[in-house]
Amino acid sequence: MAIPNEEPVQPEGMLVLPNTVDVLKLGDQLDGAKLIVLEFPKFTDGRAYTQARLLRERLGYKGELRASGAVYVDQIPFMLRCGFDSFASTQKGFEEALVKARKKFSVVYQPVGDGRATAAELRLQRIRTQAAA
Amino acid sequence: MPDAHFYHYDDYDRTLVRERVEQFRDQVRRRLAGELTEEQFKPLRLTNGLYLQLHAYMLRIAIPYGTLSTRQLRQLAAVARKYDRGYGHFTTRQNLQLNWIKLEDAPDAVAMLAEVDMHSIQTSGNVVRNTTADHFAGAAADEIEDPRVWCEIIRQWSTLHPEFSFLPRKFKIAVTGSPNDRAAVRVHDVGLRLWRNGEGQVGFEVIVGGGLGRTPMIGKTVREFLPKDELLAYLEAVLRVYNRYGRRDNIYKARIKILVHEIGVEKMREEVEAEYAAMKDSALRLDPDTIEAITRQFALPRLVHKPAMVPEVERLRLEDRDFALWLKSNTAQHKLAGYRIVTASLKPAGAPPGDASSVQMEGVADIADAYSQGEVRVSHEQNLVLPHVAVEDLPAVYRALQRLGFAEANVGKITDIIACPGLDYCALANARSIPVAQRISNHFANLAKQHDIGDLKIKISGCINACGHHHVGHIGILGVDKNGVELYQITLGGDVDFGQTALGTILGPAVEADRVVEAVDSLVATYLEARTDGERFVDTYRRIGAEPFKERVYGNPQ
Amino acid sequence: MAKNLSGELHVATANRLADGAVVYLDDVALWTTRLDRATVARDKRTADILLERAKAQSASVVDLLLIAVVESDDGTIEPLSLREKIRASGLTFAAIAADAVRYA
Numbered sequence: 001m002a003i004p005n006e007e008p009v010q011p012e013g014m015l016v017l018p019n020t021v022d023v024l025k026l027g028d029q030l031d032g033a034k035l036i037v038l039e040f041p042k043f044t045d046g047r048a049y050t051q052a053r054l055l056r057e058r059l060g061y062k063g064e065l066r067a068s069g070a071v072y073v074d075q076i077p078f079m080l081r082c083g084f085d086s087f088a089s090t091q092k093g094f095e096e097a098l099v100k101a102r103k104k105f106s107v108v109y110q111p112v113g114d115g116r117a118t119a120a121e122l123r124l125q126r127i128r129t130q131a132a133a
Numbered sequence: 134m135p136d137a138h139f140y141h142y143d144d145y146d147r148t149l150v151r152e153r154v155e156q157f158r159d160q161v162r163r164r165l166a167g168e169l170t171e172e173q174f175k176p177l178r179l180t181n182g183l184y185l186q187l188h189a190y191m192l193r194i195a196i197p198y199g200t201l202s203t204r205q206l207r208q209l210a211a212v213a214r215k216y217d218r219g220y221g222h223f224t225t226r227q228n229l230q231l232n233w234i235k236l237e238d239a240p241d242a243v244a245m246l247a248e249v250d251m252h253s254i255q256t257s258g259n260v261v262r263n264t265t266a267d268h269f270a271g272a273a274a275d276e277i278e279d280p281r282v283w284c285e286i287i288r289q290w291s292t293l294h295p296e297f298s299f300l301p302r303k304f305k306i307a308v309t310g311s312p313n314d315r316a317a318v319r320v321h322d323v324g325l326r327l328w329r330n331g332e333g334q335v336g337f338e339v340i341v342g343g344g345l346g347r348t349p350m351i352g353k354t355v356r357e358f359l360p361k362d363e364l365l366a367y368l369e370a371v372l373r374v375y376n377r378y379g380r381r382d383n384i385y386k387a388r389i390k391i392l393v394h395e396i397g398v399e400k401m402r403e404e405v406e407a408e409y410a411a412m413k414d415s416a417l418r419l420d421p422d423t424i425e426a427i428t429r430q431f432a433l434p435r436l437v438h439k440p441a442m443v444p445e446v447e448r449l450r451l452e453d454r455d456f457a458l459w460l461k462s463n464t465a466q467h468k469l470a471g472y473r474i475v476t477a478s479l480k481p482a483g484a485p486p487g488d489a490s491s492v493q494m495e496g497v498a499d500i501a502d503a504y505s506q507g508e509v510r511v512s513h514e515q516n517l518v519l520p521h522v523a524v525e526d527l528p529a530v531y532r533a534l535q536r537l538g539f540a541e542a543n544v545g546k547i548t549d550i551i552a553c554p555g556l557d558y559c560a561l562a563n564a565r566s567i568p569v570a571q572r573i574s575n576h577f578a579n580l581a582k583q584h585d586i587g588d589l590k591i592k593i594s595g596c597i598n599a600c601g602h603h604h605v606g607h608i609g610i611l612g613v614d615k616n617g618v619e620l621y622q623i624t625l626g627g628d629v630d631f632g633q634t635a636l637g638t639i640l641g642p643a644v645e646a647d648r649v650v651e652a653v654d655s656l657v658a659t660y661l662e663a664r665t666d667g668e669r670f671v672d673t674y675r676r677i678g679a680e681p682f683k684e685r686v687y688g689n690p691q
Numbered sequence: 692m693a694k695n696l697s698g699e700l701h702v703a704t705a706n707r708l709a710d711g712a713v714v715y716l717d718d719v720a721l722w723t724t725r726l727d728r729a730t731v732a733r734d735k736r737t738a739d740i741l742l743e744r745a746k747a748q749s750a751s752v753v754d755l756l757l758i759a760v761v762e763s764d765d766g767t768i769e770p771l772s773l774r775e776k777i778r779a780s781g782l783t784f785a786a787i788a789a790d791a792v793r794y795a
Contacts, residue, residue: 014206022377043175050376052295059412074160074177080293104156107149109289111416112296118416119145119289120423124199127422165709171753185753187778189711220790235710485784492790538793556774557782565777568784611758617772 019047023054033063040069051084056083057113076101081114134572138434139200140285142250147343150247153254157181166423180260182253183239186558193256198266198284199227199511208249210491212377216242227511228256229266232558244322249655260298261291264306267315268512271431272520274466278327278335280310282428290365297372302381307534312632318632319343319352322389323371336360342393344601349636350390353398355405366417368408432504439471449528456531457582458542459499475519475530477539482578485567486552487515504530512552535552540640545581548574551602555595562595564612564619569649570591576650586657589670603630607671611636621649626674641687655685699759701738713778713787716745726779728766744758775791
């Protein structure tokens with residue numbers, strides 16, 4: 001869901017992390033976290049993509065993961081794959097783009113935490129089905 | 134038309150490229166309509182290979198591991214004809230550059246590339262770039278394993294990687310499968326060298342933090358032996374460490390080589406190994422069936438047994454001195470005795486190095502169809518390679534290349550110059566490089582003289598970004614700008630061949646454009662006088678040092 | 692974006708967004724590929740005005756900036772820097788002709 005940028009109130013269960021934070025060192029700060037907000041100070045600064053993946057895949061974080069800062073339409077496919085599920089963006093047309101973006105790339109090469117089968121996995125399935133046939 | 138023996142796209146690969154073309158088409162539309170600012174659009178167009186140069190946009194087309202089918206080469210010729218000025222430039226990273234592209238045509242141009250399973254994805258921008266390989270891969274006699282299998286595996290893993298699409302800076306990977314490193318792995322962000330250990334297993338030496346440019350550095354070994362199926366997990370660990378810790382405050386200090394330099398190779402190794410250990414059992418471990426399916430596609434074509442000794446060829450070698458020289462310099466040993474690897478020299482005397490017209494590209498494709506199993510390679514020295522030519526076909530190939538002007542017997546010689554486009558084309562340049570290359574080339578055009586001088590690599594860059602790889606030229610020439618005047622700084626002793634990697638040292642003050650040829654002449658004369666039997670230029674330099682060369686070029690110091 | 696306003700003459704240049712062509716701002720604030728039609732600012736005040744005019748027309752171009760030029764006796768305008776000379780007049784060598792079978 002796209003959420004307009006507003007001052008974070010820091011309710012309980014919410015963590016706002018600068019993109020220089022090593023998420024692997026958060027320890028029990030993560031307990032009970034329901035919303036983690038990660039930062040893109042410039043859209044060309046990609047450190048939050050790593051933070052997102054580590055939170056989701058290494059630390060098993062299941063709550064809401066929000067992208068904030070310089071959040072633009074053309075980065076949506078990457079953000080979705082890294083585990084972001086909400087976006088604080090003021091860009092015009094972001095909502096519509098978000099809907100379309102989920103369908104934009106039907107083939108992916110890299111195994112990430114989004115559960116999508118990669119081309120390599122699909123190929124192996126093919127080889128194995130053919131072998132069985 | 135024979136089927137080329139390397140990786141062929143399946144429907145998954147094709148779908149990805151086509152969807153990317155559509156995404157790019159939409160981004161261009163939005164930019165032209167003013168819905169995207171240039172600041173928002175620039176990284177998007179860069180990651181589709183589109184630069185803005187001095188006169189026009191330039192499209193950099195990826196040629197993965199420098200390997201092309203003739204169908205693909207013909208399509209490059211067609212794209213150059215339709216959307217450009219009928220010629221292109223082969224680069225030091227095995228790509229093709231078209232210099233006169235219009236932004237409004239770019240989506241159609243990349244759509245045309247997609248028809249033959251080609252693209253320009255990630256040939257620019259702060260992403261993992263085209264992974265390069267040995268241009269003799271698969272054919273070379275000294276090869277342990279074909280590096281292109283791994284280049285293809287890396288290509289897929291690195292294409293539109295969601296975590297690594299906004300790195301601190303560009304990232305270049307090269308792979309060699311031979312102890313004679315023809316891929317310059319030690320001057321890449323990550324270099325991979327396939328080798329066989331004491332137990333007979335083949336794995337990778339992983340070298341990190343090499344690079345040229347403003348602060349040239351030779352890469353350091355972070356892992357001596359990495360099992361092949363762990364390659365992607367390890368690369369992911371390296372990239373993750375870089376994405377997290379690479380500097381983002383200063384674009385001149387943002388490459389991974391700076392990070393390695395600043396934290397030291399031990400700390401780098403510690404960080405990478407820790408990250409790698411945390412993910413080792415991950416989905417990135419390569420399934421043997423996956424490796425096998427890709428390896429099979431790179432199998433050597435079933436080459437009919439041919440004789441190594443052919444009377445007609447021997448006769449021609451004795452009768453035609455130029456053909457004899459061409460055999461010596463432009464052909465290399467193939468895995469099979471009845472075949473040779475032929476290099477088409479894109480350095481005719483006085484020509485801009487590495488350029489080919491559409492007609493020439495099609496001409497090379499014709500030769501490759503008739504005589505090289507439909508396959509062509511691009512070397513990082515800006516030449517084209519025909520990897521599988523039967524010895525008995527060498528005279529015909531020679532004559533066909535002569536018609537295109539690509540049979541100059543100068544491969545590896547002084548006129549086989551590597552030069553970046555320089556200030557004639559490039560917005561980053563300080564000085565021109567192509568006219569300098571042309572003057573040197575014309576001056577040393579005499580073939581017998583070139584063969585007497587022997588192996589000598591001149592590399593010319595028009596600015597400190599070093600796209601001409603001048604740091605690793607036996608003679609390196611760097612264009613600089615002083616008060617609006619073009620000056621050229623000369624370095625000696627750089628190298629990337631035969632397992633040696635060395636960065637050249639500056640000879641003395643930069644010289645004016647019209648003194649460069651004279652300076653090179655002095656360097657050559659010094660070598661010819663001082664050399665002992667069998668010594669190449671760079672060997673003599675290593676033995677006698679810079680002083681004699683310096684004296685000859687600059688005169689005795691007062 | 693303005694460069695070195697030391698009393699030299701200046702023109703406004705950019706690359707056209709749609710096709711990358713080198714362009715200059717002319718007397719009626721349109722972008723022309725012809726340097727000889729560029730409007731010339733002869734002092735700092737006019738240069739500042741020229742830059743503002745150019746910025747107002749910048750939607751269709753990229754990399755806009757003022758560059759120093761010199762004027763010969765017969766009124767021909769030439770850029771001061773080698774880089775801009777090359778931008779104005781093209782490659783300084785003969786590229787291979789389209790569809791050439793060989794170079795030269």
